Amino acid sequence: MARDAALRGLDVCLVERGDLAAGTSSRSTRFIHGGLRYLQTLEFGFVREGLHERATLMRVAPHLVHPTEFLFPAVRGGGMPRLALRCGIGLYDLLAGRGRLPGTRSLSRSQTLLQEPTLRGDRLRGSVIYFDGAADDARLVIETAIGAVEAGACVALHVEVERVVPSEHGSAVLVLRDRLTGASLGARAAVVVNAAGVWAGTLLQAGNGASRKRSPAALRPSRGSHIVVARESLPLLRVVVMPSRSDGRLLFAVPCGDFTYLGTTEVDHTGPLDPVAADASELDYILTVAQEVFEAPGLSRDKVLFTWAGIRPLVERPHISTGRLSRDFRILQEAPGVVSVVGGKLTSCRRMAQATLDLAAGVLMARTGKQADTCITGWKLFPGSEGAVPAEEEGATVEAGVARHLRTVYGSRCALIFRKIAQAPALGKPYAPGCPVTPAEVIHAVEREGAVRLADLLFRRFHPVMMEARLKSAQGKAVAEGASRVMASWLGWSEERRLKEMSLAAEEWEKDFRVPRPA
Ligand SMILES: Cc1cc2nc3c(=O)[nH]c(=O)nc-3n(C[C@H](O)[C@H](O)[C@H](O)COP(=O)(O)OP(=O)(O)OC[C@H]3O[C@@H](n4cnc5c(N)ncnc54)[C@H](O)[C@@H]3O)c2cc1C
Numbered sequence: 001m002a003r004d005a006a007l008r009g010l011d012v013c014l015v016e017r018g019d020l021a022a023g024t025s026s027r028s029t030r031f032i033h034g035g036l037r038y039l040q041t042l043e044f045g046f047v048r049e050g051l052h053e054r055a056t057l058m059r060v061a062p063h064l065v066h067p068t069e070f071l072f073p074a075v076r077g078g079g080m081p082r083l084a085l086r087c088g089i090g091l092y093d094l095l096a097g098r099g100r101l102p103g104t105r106s107l108s109r110s111q112t113l114l115q116e117p118t119l120r121g122d123r124l125r126g127s128v129i130y131f132d133g134a135a136d137d138a139r140l141v142i143e144t145a146i147g148a149v150e151a152g153a154c155v156a157l158h159v160e161v162e163r164v165v166p167s168e169h170g171s172a173v174l175v176l177r178d179r180l181t182g183a184s185l186g187a188r189a190a191v192v193v194n195a196a197g198v199w200a201g202t203l204l205q206a207g208n209g210a211s212r213k214r215s216p217a218a219l220r221p222s223r224g225s226h227i228v229v230a231r232e233s234l235p236l237l238r239v240v241v242m243p244s245r246s247d248g249r250l251l252f253a254v255p256c257g258d259f260t261y262l263g264t265t266e267v268d269h270t271g272p273l274d275p276v277a278a279d280a281s282e283l284d285y286i287l288t289v290a291q292e293v294f295e296a297p298g299l300s301r302d303k304v305l306f307t308w309a310g311i312r313p314l315v316e317r318p319h320i321s322t323g324r325l326s327r328d329f330r331i332l333q334e335a336p337g338v339v340s341v342v343g344g345k346l347t348s349c350r351r352m353a354q355a356t357l358d359l360a361a362g363v364l365m366a367r368t369g370k371q372a373d374t375c376i377t378g379w380k381l382f383p384g385s386e387g388a389v390p391a392e393e394e395g396a397t398v399e400a401g402v403a404r405h406l407r408t409v410y411g412s413r414c415a416l417i418f419r420k421i422a423q424a425p426a427l428g429k430p431y432a433p434g435c436p437v438t439p440a441e442v443i444h445a446v447e448r449e450g451a452v453r454l455a456d457l458l459f460r461r462f463h464p465v466m467m468e469a470r471l472k473s474a475q476g477k478a479v480a481e482g483a484s485r486v487m488a489s490w491l492g493w494s495e496e497r498r499l500k501e502m503s504l505a506a507e508e509w510e511k512d513f514r515v516p517r518p519a
Pocket residue numbers: 015016017018019020021022023024025026027028029030031032033159160161162195196197198199200203222223224225226264309310311312313343344345346347348
């Protein structure tokens with residue numbers, strides 16, 4: 001939203017009460033897709049739009065959004081016959097139009113078992129392989145924010161909007177609180193865009209001041225959880241779709257580095273929005289579906305290393321289960337000068353911003369006479385998308401694993417980190433064997449990516465799965481210890497503050513990524 005607005009030549013300030021991607025956007029399944037399962041609900045327009053966005057994001061952020069191979073097994077009893085599956089995926093490809101990803105093909109039962117030997121053979125009839133999009137969700141958000149700053153936006157992290165006081169003609173007043181220092185702040189804005197995800201309703205209520213009426217487009221919070229196991233517990237070569245026999249939902253098993261993650265659930269979330277964590281019944285549900293699909297005796301509750309959960313900000317429609325609620329978004333103007341956007345999915349983030357800002361620009365024009373430029377996010381490249389450079393080109397000597405990691409994560413911006421290492425080679429030495437995180441990457445995150453807390457660094461700036469899983473291991477401890485020391489010297493922390501950051505990061509890990517105990 002902030003990137004789009006700044007690229008239209010507007011004066012923008014993004015206010016985020018936590019870290020970038022600290023909300024739902026670091027808790028997704030990490031697909032950039034049309035959503036094969038929305039074909040089941042006949043939402044063809046929605047699927048087509050998602051596929052169009054997939055193509056756009058692959059074009060403007062090729063280092064962030066990339067094609068990934070999926071295998072959809074055809075199973076007897078409850079699943080889809082192979083022909084129907086082939087037709088469904090054919091339609092999916094067709095809806096993608098020119099953004100279609102090549103590679104769709106049908107496999108017989110024996111070919112399928114050769115490709116993915118952990119699949120159960122008893123009910124298997126064959127499979128279809130196809131390609132869809134994937135991205136590191138937190139990184140997509142971080143780079144969008146970097147793009148916003150490059151376009152001239154101001155980004156204020158760890159600053160909470162406590163209240164929005166709309167005004168009929170003048171500027172809206174925002175009452176803000178700096179969550180790091182506790183200081184109260186104020187700001188004025190001709191137009192406020194409320195894009196607070198599942199918290200949007202809270203902000204709207206605050207915006208409505210004394211009346212505190214419930215938003216007419218109330219959100220229906222829906223929790224989704226994932227479980228993570230070591231790759232050897234469920235070794236896969238590609239993403240495998242897991243159709244649930246009990247409710248027909250599609251879950252996914254996703255290989256990711258040394259791990260495989262599985263999810264997601266879809267349950268009405270009735271408790272507080274913070275903190276959010278998987279519960280024991282979700283864990284059991286995912287394991288049951290996985291046991292239906294895979295011959296993996298090792299896949300049991302005690303093999304789950306950690307979990308993560310997020311809350312989808314779905315737009316409410318009564319009498320419809322969360323699984324069948326549309327992922328479409330809605331734009332509302334409930335108070336003068338305040339435009340809210342609710343619903344949607346990560347894939348549609350660019351499109352949501354475009355539609356919301358088209359409306360917000362009209363409101364701005366009417367209130368101030370200021371004209372915004374047109375949206376250019378459909379073709380403007382993301383930071384880092386100009387192609388990664390080899391370390392040697394910047395004069396840096398680093399281990400192959402470190403160079404690969406930096407090129408994959410940062411795209412062309414890896415040059416900034418390589419340059420640092422060229423000036424001080426010790427900054428390119430990993431904190432722990434087998435883990436590519438180096439002091440140079442920590443400094444980069446602090447200097448250029450807005451990381452101000454150790455948890456910001458460990459859980460969102462670095463590749464999430466790698467760090468989350470290893471926080472308690474010797475490797476994880478070495479990274480947390482080393483990174484906290486670099487942050488302390490860069491940000492002027494006392495030893496007491498550094499130790500506090502270490503324990504806060506450990507607490508966050510326990511709170512957000514814990515394995516729930518059996519009920
Ligand atoms: C389990 C799960 C799996 C998913 N998988 C996919 C997928 O594979 N592909 C896909 O496209 N989508 C997926 N989604 C959906 C997608 O993740 C969300 O739609 C998207 O991340 C929501 O982004 P958002 O910016 O609206 O909300 P958020 O990411 O939650 O951002 C809202 C931000 O507002 C901030 N905020 C809240 N209140 C205030 C305040 N008062 N002041 C300042 N800041 C405030 C929060 O801190 C938060 O960072 C999934 C969702 C879930 C839960």
